[in-house]
Amino acid sequence: MDIMKEKKWDNLGFGWSLRCWQERAIQKLVHQLENGVSRVCLIAPPGAGKTICALALAARLERFVEVRVPTTALVEQWNQRIQDALVCLGESVQPPFHVDTYASNTPFNPEALLIMDEAHHLTAKWGLKIKKQWNPEQQILFGLTATPPYQSKGWERFVDLFGLHPVQIPAPPLVRESQLSPFQDLVWPVLADINDLPQLVRYWEQLQEIEEELGAPFRFWKEKMLVERWWELTEERFINRSGLLVALCRIRKKSGRELPNDITEEEEFLDTPTLEDRALVIWTYAKEKPDIITKLKQIGFLIRKSGPVLKEDIAWKALSHADARVQGALDVLAMEDKQRADFLRALIVCNRDVEGDVLSARQILKVLVQDSRTAHLEPILVSGTVFWVDEDIYDNLQRHFIGGEWVKKDNHYELDVKDWTTSNRVALATKFLATGVTRCLVGTRHLLGEGWDCPAVNCVIDVTGISTSVTVNQIRGRGLRPDPNDPTKVASLWDILSLSPGVPNGDRMLKQLKKRHQHTFGIDEKGRIRSGVERIDPIFSKRFSVVVGEVEAIQSRMEHRLKNSSHSLQQWAVGQDYLDTQLWTIEKKADWDFHPVVLPKEEIQIPQHNAGKDSLVVRVQRKRQRSLITKSTVLLCATLCVYLAIVNSGLPMALGAIFEIPILWWVAQKQEQADRVSILVETLHEVLKEQEPKLGSLHHDGRSWWVDGEEHGESFAVALQTLLGPVRYPRYLLIEENGSVFAVPDQLAAHKTLAEKLARMWSKNIGACSVVYVRSEKGKKILRSVWKAQTSNMRSLELVQLWK
Template sequence: MDPSTPQLRVHQRRALQALESAWDAGRSRAWIVLPPGGGKTRVGLETAARHLRDGTVTKAVVLSPNTAIQGQWVGAAAELGLTASDDRGLTAELTSLTYQAVAIFDADDEVADDPDDDPDDDASASQLARLHPNGRALVERLRATPGLLLVLDECHHLLEVWGELLAELLAELPDSWVLGLTATPPATLDADQARLVDELFGGIVFQAGVPALVREGDLAPYLELAHLVTPTAREEEWLAEEATRFTELTTRLMDPEFGSLPFLPWLDERFVTAVPRVEVAPDQLDAALRLHFAGLLALPPGAVLSERHRRPPTPADWVALVDDWLVRCVVPSEDPRDHDVLDVVRRALPAVGYVWTRRGIRVGRSTVDRVLARSLAKTTATVGLVAQEWDVLGDHARVLVLCDHERATAIVPEALDGVLDDQEGSARSVIAALVGDPATAGLDPLLVTGSTVAAGEGTLRALVEQVRGADPALADALVVEPGEVATLTGPWTSRRWVPHVTRFFESGGSRVLVGTRGLLGEGWDARRISTLVDLTTATTSTAVVQTRGRALRVDPTWPDKVALTWSVVCLTEAHPRGGQDWDRLVRKHVGFQGIDAEGDVVDGVGHLDASFSPYVPPPVADVDALNARMDGRARDRQAVRAWWRVGTPYVDQVRPTLRVRGRVSAPAEGSGPPVPPPLVTSADGVLVRGTLLAAPSAFVLRHRRRRLVAWRDDVLRPVLVAPSLQQLGAAVADGLLSAGLGGPGSPGVVVEQHPSGEYRCRLDGADEASSWLFTESLEQLLEPMATPRYVVARYVLGPDDVPDPGFWATVRGASAVRRAMLRARPSGVVWHPVPSALGVNAARAGAFAAAWDRWVGPTSLLYTGSPEGAGVLAAQQGSDPFDATTVIRRHWS
C-alpha cells in the first residue's frame, strides 16, 4: 500500500467490522449504505484486498454505473497495491466494469428533458432490456470464477432500473461473495425496493447518514435552502387563463342538478353513510378528508384528521374523487344527464394535466407544470444567487448549477407560443444568462455537458492554456468557435474534458460551472464547490442523494467550508396546480436530513424553514420575507458551522418528534423525568390526583394549616390549567406499554420548549416503530374530537370553583377548614379521544384510562357506540380543548 494512503475513517472501519461479522456468521451477501463522500470505494477495496490476501477470494469484479466511477476504482485499487484493469477478460486481481458491460443500462438519464414525461416510463423500458451476447459471455466468466467477490457500486441503480434482472444475475452466482454499496438512505426506498434488498442481500449490514459524517468531520457542514420565485407576468397571465376551465368544473360539481346522482350526495353515500362501510383507496380517503376540512363533506366515521388533511383539496384530490364517481356512478348510467356530465369533465381535465380514458382518469401532459419547471424567473434567480455567493465568499466562491439537460428537445406546445422560450430551463439558457449579466460574467461561467464545453471566448482561451500545461498536443487541436456563448471543439470527448474542466474550476479559472445531472450528478468530485444551485426536476432517491452529495466534500484549502444547496422553486396561486414545483421540492427532501434555523437536524422541508409544510406551499405573499430569511441564513456560514457541532458525540438515529403549539405546557427546564401529580387520600377512600372529585375530610387535615396550604397549592392550582404536555405524553406512553404495544413507557417521554414557544415531544429509548406509534397517538390526543371509538373524561375546576386567596386567610378551626374545602368542587368535564391504536378494543382502552388516571386525574371511560357515549360524542365532536397545532418531524441526533 502507498504510505500516503489516508487512514480509514471512523465509518469505514465500522462498515468493515460489520461486514466481517456478517460474513463470519455465514452470510455471503451484504448491503452497505454510506453517503456521497463517505468512502464507499475504500470499503470495497479494503474488503477485496483483505480477502485476496487470505485466499478466500481469487478475483474481485466491480460493476458501477458509468465510466467515470469505473476509472476511479482502477486508480484507487492501484494505490492499495492491487493489480486492476477494465478488461472483460477478468485477468487482474480487480476488474472494474460498468453495468452496461452486462446489460443495456442508462442510469444517467433518469428523467426526460420534459418534466411532463413520467420518469418511471423510461425506467420501465430499461428494466425490459435483455442481455446481449457479450453480456451473457461475461456472466458465464463470472459464474466460472471460483472465489469471486462481486462488488455492485451505487447499487441503488439496480433497484430502480434493473429490477428482476439483478435477481437473475445473482442466481447465476450462488457461491460468490456479493457486496452492494450505495449512498441512498434506506428511508427513501419504496416498499418494492426494500423487499428486493431483503430478498437479495438479507437486509442492510451497515448504514451511516450524512449528518453522522459531518459530525465526524469527514463531510463539510451544509445548509439546505429554497429560493422561491413567482412566474413572470406573461407566464402568470397564461396560468390564470388556464385555471378558468377547472374552476368552472368545480363549480359545476357543487350543482345539485349536475347528474342523476350529483357529486356531493355521491360522496356522502360513499364515505359517510355507507352501510356496510365500503373499502376505499387511501388516496381517496385522504381526498375526502380534505373536502371535509373545506366544509364540503361530513367527517367519515372513524376518520382522524392529521396534518396532511388540514388544507384545501388539490386538483389531484378532486380528480381522485371525481374518477371514483364517474367510474362507479356516471359511466354505467343510461341517464342522459350523466352523458352530459362525462362530456363536461372530459373537456375540463386537460387544464390540470389529466385526461379521460376508457380505464378512467389518467395523468396526461401538464403544460402548467412545464411552465413552472422552466419559468424564466428561475434563470433570473440563479443569476442573483451566483452573484450573492461571490459577494459573500469572494475567492472561496465555487458555484455548481445543475440542470436536467443541455438543450430542450421537446417541442414547446403551441399554447405556450410567446409565453415560454423553446430553450428556457435548459443548461444552455442558464449559461447564456450568466455570461450576459455583468454581475456574473466576471466569474467566467463555464458550461460542461456530455457533448459540449462552452463559455465566453476569454474563459475558453484560458481553459485551453491550462490544457496546454498537461497536454500540449490536445491544446493545439482545440478551437474556440465564437458566438453569444462560445464553444470549445476538438478531438476530445467528455471522458477527456471533464478532468481538465474540473481542474480549471477548482483552480479558480471559472468560479461558476453549469452542467447536467447526467454528467456531474454522480461519480464526479470537486472538493471546492461552495454552493450548488439545483434546477433539476428529478425526484428519484438516486438523483436527490447524488445531486446533494456534490457540494459536501471537505475542501483541504478551506478548513471552515460550509456548503450551501439552493433549490429554486416556482409558485403561483393563479392556477390550482400552482404548487407542482413545491411538491417536487417536498419529494426531494423526503428522508434527507438538514440543519434548521434552531440547530436541529430534521428531514423533510422543515429544515428549510420551520413554517414549511410538506402538504401545502407557503402563501405567495410570504415569498419575499421567506427569501430574505433564507438569504440571512446563507450569509452567516459561521453560525451554520456552529449548529452542526462538528466533533461532538451523536447517536446517528432518526426518530419522530411532535411539535406542538397550543394550550399545553411543559415542566420547568431541568425538572427531570415526568412525575405523577400529588396524591391525597380522604377518610372515605376518594382519590384526588391532580383533579378534585371530593373534598378531603378533617382526618386528612389533622395538621390543619400545613395540609390546607399543601392541598391548595399542590392539588387545586394545577387543575386550573390544562394538563402539561409531559403528563399527556406520559399517559400515552404508559398506555401503549400496558396495552402490549411496546416502548419504554413514561420514563422515555422527553418534552423541550424552544425559544419560539413551541414544544417538542419525543420518546427516547424506543425503536422506530414504537416511536412513530407514540408520536402519532399523542398527536391524535391533542387534535379536535373526531369520531373515536372511546373517550376519556377530564374533570376540571374553573376559577369560580376555588375560593379566592383572601378567603383562605380567614379560615380558623377544623370545621371551618372542612367547610372551606367543600366549596372547591369541579364544575365541568372535558372529554378527550382515546388514540386509535389504544381504542381498538376495551382492553387497550382500559389500559389507556388507567394511565390517564395516574398522570392526568380520575376519569371515566366511555365507548362511543353506547347510548351515553354517542351522546357525549354528539356534544363534543369538533371540540378542541387544547387548541393545538401539531406537526410531526423526523429528528436526527
C-alpha cells in the first residue's frame, strides 16, 4: 500500500536499545508487512517488552499511530511509555500518537498503524467493532498479547483480525537473560470419585434411556454400519473429520465385543465413549425422528450440521470441582513446604470467592487452616468481598488494620472490609506474602490474575477450573517474575489434574492439558527446552487408560523433580549464550520401527518410474550378489567355529557360537533398514529443496532429523512425519515395486506433477515406483487394502519443537 509518511517522525527517534529477541521479532513483523499483509500480531510473555516492540515498529513505519487498550490505566501507561521511548531530534514535536480505550468511539486516522494492546480482549464485541472500523487497504492492524485465546470460543474472531501467523517471542530467551524466572511445569494427577460427578452419570443414563427406546433396530443399524460401511465411515473420518467411526468403535469395545476384521484397532478406538460419541450415533440414526432430537436437546445438546455438541462443558466443570482436587492441592502445598521451608511463597488461584458449583477461595482457605500439614503456613484469603486470616497470625496482624470488625469463625478470622478499596486489600495481602507474614495466599483470578505482581511468588497452584488458554497463561505468569531477593528461584507452576476412569469424558482435563501446553516451552526429561505436554512427562502423550494406571508413579516423578529443582536451574543455563532459534525435529520413539504396508504384487500396477542405476534397490542387489560368496564363507567359518568350540570348550561354548549367527544376521538387517530410512529422508529433502530453495540443510543425530531455519522447518518435519507414518487419507500414494506403500505428503500432493516429481527422485535414489491418485477407483481400492493391512502397533514419528 502506498502511504504518505507522517512528517512528525522526521524530528523523532527511538531512544531505547532493543534486546536481541525484540529485534528479531520486529524484523519478522517488518518482513510480513513487506510481503503485503496488512495485519500482524506479536505474542510475548510478561517482561518481553511488547510495548517497546510496538513503539520500535511504529518508529520504523513512520505512520500516525492509533493505540487502543482495554482500561484507562493502560492509557496512562502507554502515554508515559511513548514520552520515555521517543526523543526529539530537532524542534520539539508532539508524537503522532492517539491512545484510547476500546470503548472509545473516536474514529481512526485513515492511514494509521492500529496497535491493539491486550488483543485477547477482542474476541467479543470489541473485536467486531474494530473489524468494522479497520480499513485493510489503508491501515495496518497490529495486535499485542501475552495470552492468545488458543482453543477458546473467540479464537476464530482473533484469527479473523490478526491472521494465522503471529510472531512469537518465547519465554526461554527471557529466562536466559534473567527477565523471567526459571520455572518447572508440574502436574499432580488425582482420581475423582464417581460420586463427585453426578451430572456426567445423569447425562450417560439419559442417553442410555434413548438407546433402549430405539431398541433392536438401532442395535442392528450400528452393527451394519461397522461391517458394511466401514470404508465410507473411514473416508468421512479423514475428509470431513467425522467422529462417527470412532464413536461406533468405542461403543462396540465398551460392550465387550471385538471390532470387525476389516477395522484395525487404533488407540483412538479403545477409549471410553464420550457423551458426544453416544449422542452422535443416536443423532445419525434418528435424524428424521423429531421426538428423539427433542430429547437430545432436553438433555443438554445443541444440534449442529456436524452433529450434537454439549451446551456446557459439563465434564470440565464436574472434574474441576471434584473434592480430589482439593486434596491434591494440599498434597502439593505440603510437598512445597517440605522442600522450600521458610522460603515458600505460594499462590493458590481460584475461580470465585463464594462457595458453589466450583472450588471457591473460601472452601480452599477453610481446608488449609484445618489441615496440620498446611495450617502453619498462616494462609490468608483475599477476594473482592472478604479478607480472611488464619487464627494463629490474627494477633500479629491486627495492628496493620485501622477500622473494620474482626469475626472469629472456626480456625480463622474474618475482617469486615466493606469500607476498603479492593486495591488496598490486595496490596496489603501482597505485602504480607512478600515479607513472609503468610507463606500462602489464596485468591481469585480476577484479583490475582492479569496485572497482579509479586516477584516473591515461587509456587502457583491453579484450581480455577478455567480451561481457556488466556486465563491459564495469566495464572502461570504470576510465578515468572524474577525475585531480586532470590537469584536461585525456580518457580513451580502446578496443574491439579482430575481424572475419572470408566466415566464418560473422564479424560476431559487431560485433553485440555495437552492442548494448553502445545504452545508453551519448558525443560524436558533430557534437559532440552521444548514445547508440548510430553516435556512435563512423556506418559501424557499416551492413552488415558495408561495415564490413569500410572497416577502414583507420575506423582512420584513430580515430587522427585521438585526436590531436584536446582538441576532444573542448571538446565535453564541462565546467563549463557543462545541462538534464539526454534527447530522442528522428527524423532523416533523407542517403540517406533519402520514397517510400511506391503501389498501383494497382484494388487499394484507396473511401476511407472524404473529404478535408477545407482538407486538403493540396485545397490542392495549388487551387494547381495557380491555377498553370496561372503555369506557362504561366513557360514563355513561359523560351522568351523562351532566344531572347534565343541572340541576345545564343550557344548555350552558351542551353543553361544550358534546363537551369535542369527544375532549378526539381525544386526545386518537392522543396518540395512536404517540405511533405507536415511535415503528416504534425504530424497524427501531433495525434492522439497527443489520446491523451496530456502529450505535449510538436513541433519540427523541417530534418532531424529531436522533442517536448519525456522521458516520451513515445521513444514519439512510434518512432511517427513506423513511419509514415514501410517497411511491416513492422502491425495496420492507412492507404491514401490515390491508393494510397499507410502502417503505422499501434502506439500507434494497439490497436483500430480508434484507427486510425480517425488516419484522420479524416488526411482533415482531408492527404487522403481509409481504414484496413484487416491480419489480414483483404483486408488480407493488400494487404499482400502492398505487400511486393512495396517496394524495397530504402527506408530507415527514424534514432531518436537525445540528452542536453542
